[in-house]
Amino acid sequence: MAPADRTNGDRSRGRLLRGTAGLAALAGLAWVARDVPAALGGRLTGARAERAARSPQFRDGTFHNQAGSTPMMAADPGRNLLRELIFGKQKRRPTAPVPLLRPAAPQAADELTIVWYGHASALIEIEGRRVLLDPIWSDRCSPSGLVGPRRLHEPPVRLDELPPLDAILISHDHYDHLDMATVQALTAGQSAPFLVPLGVGAHLDRWGVPAERIIELDWTESHRVAGLEITATAAQHFSGRGLRRDGTLWSSWVIAGERRKVFYTGDSGYFDGYAAIGAEHGPFDVTLMQIGAYDRAWPSIHMFPEEAVDAHQDLRGGLLIPVHWATFNLALHDWSEPVNRLWAEAKARDVRLAVPRPGERVVVDEPPAVDGWWQSIA
Template structure:
């Protein structure tokens, strides 16, 4: 089954493109990092499959470990962290950092933590923002853990009605610069329709803002690999699809 941002595959919304890599085709991974417990980020069927086919630990914000244990993940494979706590996994340093969002499944709200992740090796650093509105905390994360060779920043599902939940593309550029980012790779767009803006609007706005502010971005096709040291030029491939 494919993960969906709702409790049911029947409710939807549907994906705009297939899953780039099936779970069974994944190589053995070193870590599985979760940002929060919303359905499109924490999928029961996916977790159960990864528990069977992988040996890697799950790194999760506080409270999410209880979900995983109920779903059959052994306790020794669960690493729960509060903001600013860290763990060493696979030769990398994972730091749970702040985000502006919320959590909840079914009728529950905010009984587990949400967050972002710093992944730091000996010579490279990556920041994954998870889901978040823009907030001043990015400057502090950049000062404490940056600069970053790559930032994975959400750019879609925004609306003036919920500015504290999802940032817009211009705010993603602001956050990237606050973090001391070198290359910005946009995420959280193109897969599901979760807001009223047109499908390609997030990446078009991002591309304009990046050009105006001399920010380097990479916009891979779904499933395409990116080498942060030699990212290809942006081609506008989405313009041929919509």
Template sequence: MARAQNTDVERSLGRRMRGAAGLAALAGLAWVARDVPAALGGRLSGARAERAARSPQFREGTFHNRTGTRTMVAEPGRNLLRELIFGKQKRRPTAPVPLLRPSAGGPEAADELNIVWYGHASTLVEIEGRRVLLDPVWSDRCSPSGLVGPRRLHEPPVGIDELPPLDAILISHDHYDHLDMATVRALLAGQSAPFLVPLGVGAHLDRWGVPAERIIELDWSESYQVAGLEITATAAQHFSGRGLRRDGTLWSSWVVAGAHRKVFYTGDSGYFDGYAEIGAEHGPFDVTLMQIGAYDRAWPTIHMFPEEAVTAHLDLRGGLFVPVHWATFNLALHDWSEPVDRLWAEAKARDVRLAVPRPGERVVVDEPPAVDGWWQSVA
């Protein structure tokens, strides 16, 4: 019966659509209907589910933060939908975001600590001659569908097939702006590096065809050695979920440590006392990659405000601060450039070393470029 109903719908659509454009649109709808279930990812089962159940973060069927958090806080008199539609915020740049192609670096590059920010949270860490890619998303939308959902404000500065050989790929959690099926499949085909993910996220990769030997799942405080680096999953204060089920996989921040240099990446997180603990155990860090965008007072405990990110950086005993999670996708109600404006003011007030690269710009951590306010001319 269901198939007959679907056939009737398809025929009706076919009658209404004329010519090649109509057939192309119908084919596109069929592709989306087929691919969306796969993009939702997998479910925990078997040994993976048993391991998750043993985690200190897992109880009553889901993962939890250390303290209670809410992903939406009601505010009397505020209508978020109305604000989204009719709000006066400048949520898009008025001119193209300037993109750069990262240089390959000179002969000394293997000894440098470098950061290449590709946009949003997607970042390449070059550390002691090794390369680690963080939360890669190259798709046009952060969504299970290519037709709906937040769309990029700028193109990736390089094609995913232009990435250099990678030693590890880290995923902080399974939200669509951090874990993208098409990007994972492209990296599966074009790279040989393992995927390091929080507990449970391997179920998504498994469904998308990543072989078991390339999936490394870690709980908080667990480490993995790869290419001479020690990579540790550390705590974060956030949540997870790709479909209707929430918190079925873990979320994390990451420590990437070489013999002499250290990098910290927040993933997505609200401000919490875990940053001081991570700083005491793993710091100091040469550079921290800190989430600064997509905040709102309606969800204050799961995304940091820029001022909180500066406090977290100091808690972590960070050296250079490089902001991520801004400028690429509209995921909140603030102005497009507000996160980095607030960050720049707070960093100056608290004497924090700051670099704000353009997408694709290669930052040498020991000789970072001066902050020049490049975003203000397009904001």
């Protein structure tokens, strides 16, 4: 072939490849567009809607907090959140890879241990049983794989590397706590039931989770799984995956064995309910406390780190392990600010604290000393 012919041929092949790539991209976009409606989840109908309507938390067509809460965006005169998001000087990402660990094998079957996988996803190993909290293994917490907050670190283990589970708990239906792809993978790869607040079962039902594996609970309701008493308890937050808000309930969780107890906040602002939960269900050997994604613009739906210590003490907690930080960029504060503030407050108030790396197994009775591992990459 003459040089000119080779050039023309290369151009033709280039156009063909670009065209093929374009078609593939369009096909990918079409797939994502098709998948987004499913990721939005289901709606309450029939018996599920009738049960929700009977809940003390449900009125005027939506779920409500116990004593109301400040609107999502509180008045903050003179502040431009969009400008702060784009031009703010906060260091909202780590400067180096987040260190990941593979969980060490348990040393004894009856150890109470916690494995934090990142964000709010954690594994509780209690009296030989395993309970998984708010699992999200997707790259983004979003209904779309193309847009939305992206992970700042990989999961420390693959989903198919998780041990056999006895229960999977979901605190509420926001995308950083309830992820369609993760739920579908766990449905196929595990046999454990999903325990969820009222209404969240509609999402799972749409995603193919068998009805017998969906257990919906209102606040104060309990369910026994594999010898554990699991109770949905109050939280101060909100819900929603599409334009509709508060159509499903949100909750914190109590996980109780015969001898050991664990509390998980889910997402919540600080409220009087923690003291009531501590009085009824405490003391707790360990609490998993939400500390990140706070802002004075939404003070009632996420706790500030100091409030997490308040809540831990209200709950009569032993060891405090922070969650809901480090993995997704969901607020305007520095990446390391939540855990720095928490550590300072815990030291000032003599609260036992463990801050694991993602994937690190913490033995509750012998927690590792806090070593400030995050500071060198902040």
